[in-house]
Amino acid sequence: MAGTGRMMAVPAERLTDRVSIGVLVSLVPVSLLDEVIRVSGCADRRRRALPARLVIYYVLALCLLADHNYDQVMRILLDGLSWRSRGSRAWERAPSASAISRARARVGSDPLRVLFERMAGPLAEPGAPVARYRGLRLLSLDGTALDVPESEENSAFGYPGDAARFPQVRVFAVAEEGSHALVDATFGSSAVAERVLAGRLLRCLRPGTLLAAPAGAWSPDLVRRAARTGTDLLLELPGPPGSSAGDVLADGTRLCEIAGVPFRVVPTLARGALATTLTDPVRAPAAELAARYAGRWTFDDALTWMRPGWHGRGTVLRSRNPDMVVQEIWALLCVYQAMRALTCQAGPSRWCACRWAEFAAGESPTKRLSQ
Structure with a gap:
C-alpha cells in the first residue's frame, strides 16, 4: 500500500466497507459538500467522470479505509454509493489511478479545508x-x-x-x-x-x-x-x-x-x-x-x-507530493470529526448534540463554542 514503505497484503472487500461508505455519506451529506464546493470555488465547469463531489468523498474514504489501496478504495466507494442509492447508478469500471490523481490535483486542498471548518466545533x-x-x-x-x-x-x-x-x-x-x-x-x-x-x-x-x-x-x-x-x-x-x-x-x-x-x-x-x-x-x-x-x-x-x-x-x-499531503491531512481531520459525531449520536441524547445542518449552513465553530 502506498506510503507504508513496505509491501502489505491487501484485504478483501467487505460488506462492512460499503456500510462505512453509507455512514460517511450520512455524516457528510451531499448538501454540505455542495456548499463547500461553492465556497471554495472548485465547482465543475463541465460534466466530468470524476466530479468534485465524488473526489472529495474519495479523499475522505482514503482515510476511512486506510488498510486498502487506492484502486480498492475507489471501487468500494463507487459500490457503496450505488448500494446506498439502491442501484440508481452503477459504474462498470473504476477510474484509472492516473485519472484519480489528476482529479485530486484539480480539486485541491481548499474544499477539504473548508469542509473541516464547517464540521469543526464542540x-x-x-x-x-x-x-x-x-x-x-x-x-x-x-x-x-x-x-x-x-x-x-x-x-x-x-x-x-x-x-x-x-x-x-x-x-x-x-x-x-x-x-x-x-x-x-x-x-x-x-x-x-x-x-x-x-x-x-x-x-x-x-x-x-x-x-x-x-x-x-x-x-x-x-x-x-x-x-x-x-x-x-x-x-x-x-x-x-x-x-x-x-x-x-x-x-x-x-x-x-x-x-x-x-x-x-x-x-x-x-x-x-x-x-x-x-x-x-x-x-x-x-x-x-x-x-x-x-x-x-x-x-x-x-x-x-x-x-x-x-x-x-x-x-x-x-500522498507523495505536498499539495496532496495537505489535502489528505484536512480529510483525516474531517473523518475524525465525523467519527466523533457518530459516537455522540450513539450516546445518551442529553450528552451530545450533532447538528450537521448547521455546519452546512455555515455556522462558525466560535459561535457554537460560546454556547
Missing part, C-alpha cells in the same frame, strides 16, 4: 458534565507528528532529525473534552515550531473555557495572548515559574506570575507542577485540576482511536 450539550468543569467548557491543546512518504517533493516538509527516515508534518489541534471533538486545527512542516502552531489556535479561545496544554506548546508570549482572549489556562510547567514565589495558600498551592499574568502553581506527583489562572483554591481544588489534566485529550490517542495500530510516530499518510 459537540457536547452545554450542560454535559463530562465536557464542563465548574461551569467552564473544557478544552485541550495537543500536537503530533505525521510521517509522509519519502519523495523528492515531500522533502520540502523537512526531516525532524538527521536519523529520520521520513519527512514529517506537525499537526496541532484544540479538542473539547468529553466529546473529544476538534474545535480547531492547524499544521505545518517539521521546521515550524510547536509554539507557532499553538499560537494559531488562540483564535478559537473564548471566555468561559478552560484550556489544558502541555509544556512544549506554550511560551510567555502565548500566555499573555491566551489570557487576553478571556479563557482560563491549565498549563504543565516545564520548570520553575517565571517569577519569585508568591503567597502559599491553605491547600499547599501558591500564587505567582508568569509573563505578567497571575497564576496558581499546583504541585502534582506525576508531573511536577501545573499552573492555572484559576487562583481561587475553593473554586478549583488542586486535586481536581490535577485529575483533569491527567485525563486530558491527546492527539496520538485520537489517531489510535480512529484506527487501531495507528500512532503519531508512524507513516499514516499516502
Whole structure:
C-alpha cells in the first residue's frame, strides 16, 4: 500500500466497507459538500467522470479505509454509493489511478479545508458534565507528528532529525473534552515550531473555557495572548515559574506570575507542577485540576482511536507530493470529526448534540463554542 514503505497484503472487500461508505455519506451529506464546493470555488465547469463531489468523498474514504489501496478504495466507494442509492447508478469500471490523481490535483486542498471548518466545533450539550468543569467548557491543546512518504517533493516538509527516515508534518489541534471533538486545527512542516502552531489556535479561545496544554506548546508570549482572549489556562510547567514565589495558600498551592499574568502553581506527583489562572483554591481544588489534566485529550490517542495500530510516530499518510499531503491531512481531520459525531449520536441524547445542518449552513465553530 502506498506510503507504508513496505509491501502489505491487501484485504478483501467487505460488506462492512460499503456500510462505512453509507455512514460517511450520512455524516457528510451531499448538501454540505455542495456548499463547500461553492465556497471554495472548485465547482465543475463541465460534466466530468470524476466530479468534485465524488473526489472529495474519495479523499475522505482514503482515510476511512486506510488498510486498502487506492484502486480498492475507489471501487468500494463507487459500490457503496450505488448500494446506498439502491442501484440508481452503477459504474462498470473504476477510474484509472492516473485519472484519480489528476482529479485530486484539480480539486485541491481548499474544499477539504473548508469542509473541516464547517464540521469543526464542540459537540457536547452545554450542560454535559463530562465536557464542563465548574461551569467552564473544557478544552485541550495537543500536537503530533505525521510521517509522509519519502519523495523528492515531500522533502520540502523537512526531516525532524538527521536519523529520520521520513519527512514529517506537525499537526496541532484544540479538542473539547468529553466529546473529544476538534474545535480547531492547524499544521505545518517539521521546521515550524510547536509554539507557532499553538499560537494559531488562540483564535478559537473564548471566555468561559478552560484550556489544558502541555509544556512544549506554550511560551510567555502565548500566555499573555491566551489570557487576553478571556479563557482560563491549565498549563504543565516545564520548570520553575517565571517569577519569585508568591503567597502559599491553605491547600499547599501558591500564587505567582508568569509573563505578567497571575497564576496558581499546583504541585502534582506525576508531573511536577501545573499552573492555572484559576487562583481561587475553593473554586478549583488542586486535586481536581490535577485529575483533569491527567485525563486530558491527546492527539496520538485520537489517531489510535480512529484506527487501531495507528500512532503519531508512524507513516499514516499516502500522498507523495505536498499539495496532496495537505489535502489528505484536512480529510483525516474531517473523518475524525465525523467519527466523533457518530459516537455522540450513539450516546445518551442529553450528552451530545450533532447538528450537521448547521455546519452546512455555515455556522462558525466560535459561535457554537460560546454556547
